[in-house]
Amino acid sequence: MAQMPAQAAEGMWMPQQLPQIASGLRAAGLKIEPSRLSQLTEFPMGAVVSLGGCTASFVSPQGLIVTNHHCAYGSIQYNTSAQRDLLKDGFLAASLSEELPAEPGSRVYVTVAVTDVSAQVLDRKVQALRGKARFDAIEAIQKRLTADCEADAGHRCEVSSFYGGSQYQLIKQLELRDIRLVHAPALGVGLFGGDADNWMWPRHTGDYSFYRAYVGPDGRPADFSPDNKPFEPKHHLKLARQPLKEGDFVMVAGYPGHTNRHRLPAEVDFTFSEWQSSHIRLMGEQLALIKAATAGRREAEIALADRVAGISNGHKNMQGQQASFERSDILARKSQGFADLKRWVAADAGRQARYGADLAQVERLLAQRQEIVRAELLLDYVAPQLLDTARSLYQHAQQQALPDAQRKPGFQARDSLAFSQSLETLQRRYDEPVDQGLSAHFFAQYLALPAAQLNQPLLAALGLQPGMIEAAIKARLLPIYSGSQLQQQTERMAWLTRDVAAFKASDDSFIKAAVALYADDETRESRDKELSGQIGQAYAGTMRALIAYKASQGEAVYPDANSTLRVAYGHVQGRKGAVDGADWQAFTTLRGIAAKHTGEGEFNAPAPQLAAIKARQFDDYKVASLDSVPVNFLATLDTTGGNSGSPVLNDRAELVGLLFDGTLDSVIDSWDFDAKRSRSICLDARYMLWQMKVVDKAERLLREMKVL
Incomplete structure (x- = not known):
């Protein structure tokens, strides 16, 4: 297939589409071979998982998973009581045995196969039907394909619709059911700024938490049991060693919920x-x-x-x-x-x-x-x-x-x-x-x-x-x-x-x-x-016309997001004249936490963290040009809801951060993308590691991720 040019940073691309935009990825700065990103069971895509509403990724061979604090919020809340307020104080398991069951219904889905089933779903019989008869026939075929797929025990399968129902894919995922809460920072870190700062920049939020996936003694997906053991993923992400700076290439792999770019x-x-x-x-x-x-x-x-x-x-x-x-x-x-x-x-x-x-x-x-x-x-x-x-x-x-x-x-x-x-x-x-x-x-x-x-x-x-x-x-x-x-x-x-x-x-x-x-x-x-x-x-039919029309102009068309695996790419970049002529810097630092702290409500940073900031206990995470530890950064990544928790990767597919938000004037991107204005807000992995090491003393997890 002829390669088509990528359009700036726009596009939530299906992995199998990436060969079409390989030249754009290389030109933007990707160092690994773009075709590797289309291999769902290989590195790095094999490390990226869905939580059924958020994205996450494996970061150790023992099934340790990192995602956003707000993605784990339901499990933190479920384990909270007035006597043991994990929401306020945070949680850190000292050992595997102390890890807490996540809220009922928690799942981790690992995509293992994607198959085009358009011909089976839209067969001649379906093409001849109208209205509810057509709806019911398509649903019956989807259920049959799903049942056949799920005959492979331990998997969850879905037939997903693309391009307004003109294409269908069968998504097969390993369904891990025993999920446990491992670590969550205090509310004054994980939700620092609360609703006041939500969708805003500058931002200083430590939006991260850790789960662990478990399986039965036989290695198969199982319900919670004390006898279960940590899941061993085929691939996990490694934390980046090279410093991240403005202008660097970044990409995000995740499960964005829904966009409306092709709406009429x-x-x-x-x-x-x-x-x-x-x-x-x-x-x-x-x-x-x-x-x-x-x-x-x-x-x-x-x-x-x-x-x-x-x-x-x-x-x-x-x-x-x-x-x-x-x-x-x-x-x-x-x-x-x-x-x-x-x-x-x-x-x-x-x-x-x-x-x-x-x-x-x-x-x-x-x-x-x-x-x-x-x-x-x-x-x-x-x-x-x-x-x-x-x-x-x-x-x-x-x-x-x-x-x-x-x-x-x-x-x-x-x-x-x-x-x-x-x-x-x-x-x-x-x-x-x-x-x-x-x-x-x-x-x-x-x-x-x-x-x-x-x-x-x-x-x-x-x-x-x-x-x-x-x-x-x-x-x-x-x-x-x-x-x-x-x-x-x-x-x-x-x-x-x-x-x-x-x-x-x-x-x-x-x-x-x-x-x-x-x-x-x-x-x-x-x-x-x-x-x-x-x-x-x-x-x-309208979407088929659109695809044909764009192809006649030499353009590839990515489908609207629908909770299936996608890849977007861009660069770490601030924004000139964002608000009243003021510039947005690419990074925020620990100084902003101390400056915003009021001791009340949404701006109540924990005392140990404030003490470490005041004492300039930056450890190995200080960036000389910032004279501090970076907290959050902006990137020109095309993302939407469901991308929360998605790993932000550098040009070598190493973990440099977690996507958790967008700027308020970028949320319209779910309908209409503007490459000049759009910015995603990401947690800098260096802040997460600093908080875990200097403040929360989470050395066990840091050793597991091989950063200590």
């Missing part, structure tokens, strides 16, 4: 003119209500810490996106690009025959979906948490009555352990007063909508009426909460083994509501599948 103008317009602004308001209200309802209740604060962190991060991200969009010409450029594509298709009879119908259909279908989203937006906020739990349990009972191959994704035998663990985790993530307050608050807004827009089965199941005010809603919901036992873990888990008849006979208030809502839930799901099937077909 109609989707961009709807997102930023309606959908996102509504969610910004609603998430802000969630945060304010939770803060007020947990004030002075430390156990409640701990229980909801992980949820609050997630909402806060998403809320600020959306605000940054919205601000960037409103001062940009993104919509105009997207509209022009789509118009150019349509003209290119229309200019040739063959292209018109292949792509014309899909281009004509796609925007009409998207408008239908937007009407549904607009009408049902508040439904994501109103339902009590235990009602959603009850609905999932009843769906589980319904699906268990079917042969496994006919069950919905999420309710097959392969999903049973993860489902039960999510029910178990709820025990330390739920606070009833907060849930009641949130549900009543958002129901008051929902019930103020025109009656024709309201979901009548939901109102009937909960005994609510249009126009009810918040106080009346609280009074009506109170007996529903008190009439359920689902907040008790033993009762909640017992429903996993009960059949449909037991659900229908139950007097539990949330179970009764779930049974009453089942028919409507199924009807709306069928409606959505019918529309998704139609959109999927039109969208796939």
